Amino acid sequence: MSNRIISILKKRLARKTWDNWFTTFQVKKVTDDKIIFSVGNLFIKDWLQSKYGSVISKAIKEAYGKNLDYEIVYETTEPEAFNKSNESYKGPLVKKKPLLISNLNANYTFENFVVGPENRVLYEVSLEISRNPGRYNPFFVYGMVGLGKTHLLQAIAHKIMELHPEMRVLYITSEQFMNDMIDSIKYGSVRDFREHYRKKADVLLIDDIQFLIGKNGVQKELFHTFNELYDAGKQIVICSDRNPEELNGFHDRLVSRFQMGMVMEICPPEKDTRFKIAKKFAERESVSLPDDVAQLLADSVDGNLRILRGVIIKLIVQSSINKERIGAALTNQILAAFNKTTVSIKRMKEEDLIMSTIEAVMGVSPEEIKGTSRKQNIVLSRQLLMYILKRHHGKSIKEISKITGKRHSTVIHSIKKIEMSVIKGNTVVKEKLAKILNTMATSSAAG
Ligand SMILES: Nc1ncnc2c1ncn2[C@@H]1O[C@H](COP(=O)(O)OP(=O)(O)OP(=O)(O)O)[C@@H](O)[C@H]1O
Incomplete structure (x- = not known):
């Protein structure tokens, strides 16, 4: 019978609702006048009670042929931590001015x-x-x-x-x-x-x-x-x-x-949402985006919304410099330029992107990084590459060793060297590192 309630609920609810809220929902106990359900999370307990109470009641009636009370309890795997927090919470501890x-x-x-x-x-x-x-x-x-x-x-x-x-x-x-x-x-x-x-x-x-x-x-x-x-x-x-x-x-x-x-x-926005977001981006710049342009953008740019925003900002700037109307022609032109850069970035492996950014920032080529020169600037570039691969891209020592052609012990030493420089506040290293990371973030976001 308890399985029956679950399958009735599954039938009544949209798939997404089920996946979001009911995956931990179980019948824990059934008595003559009450059913106890359990869920794996406190928020879900409250949410189900307030938003899906009537659906649950109807499912009970359908399964048992009569109305029965029910209760949802929260079953924690870390009881102490949760209970402690709920007991101790009595509103904000620091009551000060905003x-x-x-x-x-x-x-x-x-x-x-x-x-x-x-x-x-x-x-x-x-x-x-x-x-x-x-x-x-x-x-x-x-x-x-x-x-x-x-x-x-x-x-x-x-x-x-x-x-x-x-x-x-x-x-x-x-x-x-x-x-x-x-x-x-x-x-x-x-x-x-x-x-x-x-x-x-x-x-x-x-x-x-x-x-x-x-x-x-x-x-x-x-x-x-x-x-x-x-x-x-x-x-x-x-x-x-x-x-x-x-x-x-x-x-x-x-x-x-x-x-x-x-x-x-957080899910990628669908086309209709992208249309509205495009309008909102322009509105944030006090510009009204024509519907056909917003539609064109929603059709052409998916995924990363920073790219959509980048295209819209370029569109606004170009139209103001050229005194040209924001229309499909200008939009297509800007989209084409964006596609070129973002596509070439997407095609690049992450290590190649880091190396080309290091080349732009430090003036050291990938060949020099992989080479054996002990020149100060080249050694620093090599160490920065290894550090970024490890700390920002989660690569293993083995993988970094393969990418750079250097021994494991050299890789470990290089990463430690940069770490120590950051901890000790070495401004040259900190600035170069920040510049490389910022340049990479900007290029992968907007081309
Ligand atoms: N649903 C939305 N409605 C309006 N604007 C949005 C929406 N989602 C994202 N944006 C805008 O898209 C841009 C990128 O969003 P945001 O920086 O919050 O992304 P993020 O997920 O934090 O990215 P990252 O993973 O790089 O940190 C911002 O300008 C933000 O205002």
Whole structure:
């Protein structure tokens, strides 16, 4: 009979709804007058009760031929952590004046976030988190590059500040967290660093967590920060380019913390949504985009929305310089130029892209990098390549050794050398590294 309720529900609900909300839903116990269901996540329990209560009641009636009460319970794999957090949460701990302790992009709001069917649930959940910070913890959003993760994170931050002005909201990238940690070690201010992250924020939003892959020391620090905030019932929101299980090289205990709350994927926008997003991008620049142009863009550019935005910005700039109307002709021209660059970038292997960027920034060719010269600039370029391959692209020592033709011990030594330079605050190395990474990010985003 219990299987029957599950199959009735499956039939009544859309596939996407089932996948989003009901995959952990099970019949736990049936008594004469009550059915107890269990789910694997606290947020889902509340969400099902408030949004799908009547569907569940109807399924019970269909299965048993009568109305029966039901209850949904949450079965945790980490009972202590969850219970502790719920008991201890009694609203924001720091009741102070509205205080923004991070820089947010004013455009990244819910109002500017175009919602299509592919991301409606994610949008609703994000709003719900903003209304009840600390209740559904943590909230983990993952998805491919340029799909709006940062936008959504910051929209949550904006909304929480609007609805709960007493809360202190801290938005950071994980790279910033790492740099702050390194600086605090360097300047002997670890206590201040911990105070800042563990005590001052009521809401912590961390962008691009995948940046910490392989960075064990920073992960350890983050783990303690996470636990302290979590135990105090403070909201944690995290985003990443991959789901928690795919965060290879992350401590298991951190991954399991990420999985304790709500994990949701941000999906690529469908064509109709891209049309609306194109209009919104132009509107953000105070320009009205004709429908035929928005349609052409929605048909031509999919995936990374930063490319769509890049095309629209170019379109606006070109039309203003040339005093030319924004129409299909100009749009096609700009699209063609964009396609050339993005296609050639896509065709490149990541190591070739890094090497060509190093060549542009350092003036050292791939042949010189793979060669045996001990010239200072060439050695530094070689070490930077190995460091980026390891720390930013998760390549193994073996793979890096194959790409560069260098021995394992040389690869390990080179990576350590750059790491130490960053920790010690060597400005030349830090600046070159930042320039290479920024150049790569810009070229892969927009060509
Ligand atoms: N649904 C949306 N509606 C309106 N604008 C959007 C939407 N999704 C993304 N954008 C815009 O697309 C651009 C890229 O989004 P964003 O930087 O948030 O992507 P991301 O997923 O964080 O990328 P990355 O993985 O590189 O960090 C931003 O200008 C953002 O405002």
